[in-house]
Amino acid sequence: MALMAQDxxxxxxxxxxxEPELVCPAEPTPQELKPLSDIDDQEGLRxxxxxxxxxxxxxxxxxxxxxxxxxxxxxKALVFFYPYAGRLVEGPKRKLIVDCNGEGVPFIEAEAxxxxxxxxxxxxxxxxxxxxxxxxxxxxxxxxxxxxxVQVTRLRCGGFIVAIRGNHVIADGTGVMQxxxxxxxxxxxxxxxxVPPVWDRERLTAKEPTNVTFPHPEYDQHEEVDHHHxxxxxxxxxxxxxxxxxxxxxxxxxxxxxxxxxxxxxxNILSASLxxxxxxxxxxxxxxxxxxLFAVNARNKFNPPLxxxxxxxxxxxxxxxxxxxxxxxxxxxxxxxxxxxxKKEVNExxxxxxxxxxxxxxxxxxxxxxxxxxxxxxxxxxxxxxxGWGKPVYGGPxxxxxxxxxxxxxxxxxxxxxxxxxxxxxxxxxxxxxxxxELRGMIDIYPSTFNHF
Numbered sequence: 001m002a003l004m005a006q007d008x009x010x011x012x013x014x015x016x017x018x019e020p021e022l023v024c025p026a027e028p029t030p031q032e033l034k035p036l037s038d039i040d041d042q043e044g045l046r047x048x049x050x051x052x053x054x055x056x057x058x059x060x061x062x063x064x065x066x067x068x069x070x071x072x073x074x075x076k077a078l079v080f081f082y083p084y085a086g087r088l089v090e091g092p093k094r095k096l097i098v099d100c101n102g103e104g105v106p107f108i109e110a111e112a113x114x115x116x117x118x119x120x121x122x123x124x125x126x127x128x129x130x131x132x133x134x135x136x137x138x139x140x141x142x143x144x145x146x147x148x149x150v151q152v153t154r155l156r157c158g159g160f161i162v163a164i165r166g167n168h169v170i171a172d173g174t175g176v177m178q179x180x181x182x183x184x185x186x187x188x189x190x191x192x193x194x195v196p197p198v199w200d201r202e203r204l205t206a207k208e209p210t211n212v213t214f215p216h217p218e219y220d221q222h223e224e225v226d227h228h229h230x231x232x233x234x235x236x237x238x239x240x241x242x243x244x245x246x247x248x249x250x251x252x253x254x255x256x257x258x259x260x261x262x263x264x265x266x267x268n269i270l271s272a273s274l275x276x277x278x279x280x281x282x283x284x285x286x287x288x289x290x291x292x293l294f295a296v297n298a299r300n301k302f303n304p305p306l307x308x309x310x311x312x313x314x315x316x317x318x319x320x321x322x323x324x325x326x327x328x329x330x331x332x333x334x335x336x337x338x339x340x341x342x343k344k345e346v347n348e349x350x351x352x353x354x355x356x357x358x359x360x361x362x363x364x365x366x367x368x369x370x371x372x373x374x375x376x377x378x379x380x381x382x383x384x385x386x387x388g389w390g391k392p393v394y395g396g397p398x399x400x401x402x403x404x405x406x407x408x409x410x411x412x413x414x415x416x417x418x419x420x421x422x423x424x425x426x427x428x429x430x431x432x433x434x435x436x437x438e439l440r441g442m443i444d445i446y447p448s449t450f451n452h453f
Contacts, residue, residue: 022104029082037204041096050398057158073187115157175311177381281435286325
């Protein structure tokens with residue numbers, strides 16, 4: 001049972017790269033100030049998210065340079081997604097606003113002394129990101145920095161890698177992939193994107209009266225202690241392992257669920273199993289409160305639903321709260337019911353309540369105390385971005401999550417062509433041993449086949 005991914009050290013690459021060059025919209029665009037929504041600029045989303053796509057050489061594209069193709073298509077796409085070419089400024093009450101000044105997106109051209117084969121026959125994180133996505137000094141902050149950075153790296157085999165870094169406040173994963181799919185379409189000769197972008201951030205902006213109508217434990221700020229120190233010390237002592245779940249493993253986990261409640265998604269089953277094993281592994285006081293935070297895409301929870309082309313943040317992160325003892329000692333059905341009832345709460349009023357909380361409470365950070373965050377990044381559209389060379393061999397997050405208490409579910413195909421779900425877990429070493437033992441107990445019927453490379 002192949003449960004653990006190799007703790008491979010990323011490939012050492014010899015990459016030469018040019019200086020970053022600003023790509024501006026190919027045509028004049030409106031110069032204006034566009035405030036972000038009250039979901040967009042919450043503290044917990046003020047970070048940069050990297051993504052990466054690997055492409056094979058394609059004989060039909062002989063003589064075409066991927067660097068030029070992607071760069072030209074990006075300039076065309078920025079005409080439609082022109083706020084991406086701007087920079088953030090801050091208004092009153094920490095409100096983030098896009099100054100649509102057409103300054104442009106830094107674009108880096110690079111060449112690697114490597115082929116696609118060098119990345120192995122299963123391409124998945126970790127990747128040598130410092131080579132594939134230039135970390136331009138001074139661009140990490142929120143204000144006055146690029147909202148997107150793109151690096152295209154040519155490989156010796158004729159394949160290439162497109163790596164991007166997007167500021168999370170302007171778009172969630174669905175939104176940034178909408179932009180990249182538009183770049184792909186324009187590269188393939190479309191004159192306009194098939195899904196035209198829609199700004200409409202006003203719809204997700206708090207209106208009077210700003211009543212907070214839900215409890216929102218996901219934003220509890222009861223960690224008044226200086227947790228930066230303890231977090232940092234804790235992070236230093238964590239080990240990260242990536243776990244792989246294919247059809248066999250998921251079927252085995254489903255066997256832990258009573259037959260009368262089979263209609264749970266793989267995401268819910270996996271989240272419940274991991275949360276249970278993690279809570280047991282941490283050996284907490286049974287009375288201590290633990291939380292599971294998960295992303296719920298709320299685009300269709302509005303009436304009418306948000307436009308298909310809405311590329312802003314539109315996810316809620318509701319928290320399932322329980323006593324540690326109840327998570328450790330109850331069966332899977334108990335945890336799945338908690339997840340289901342929490343998910344059900346997310347509707348338009350819930351989203352309004354978050355917006356109101358943001359404007360009345362100084363845009364709080366997510367809760368961190370005994371909180372485990374899961375986010376399903378498998379269906380964001382990374383795998384569909386086609387610049388003319390076909391779909392990527394791997395498309396998804398570029399790092400397997402550097403957040404100690406979060407697991408991002410990513411997908412890749414293994415050698416046999418099965419879709420595997422890869423989930424990174426970070427825990428202190430002794431807890432990791434218990435976690436593996438618990439997870440093995442939930443999955444393994446044939447211990448001898450446990451493939452712990």
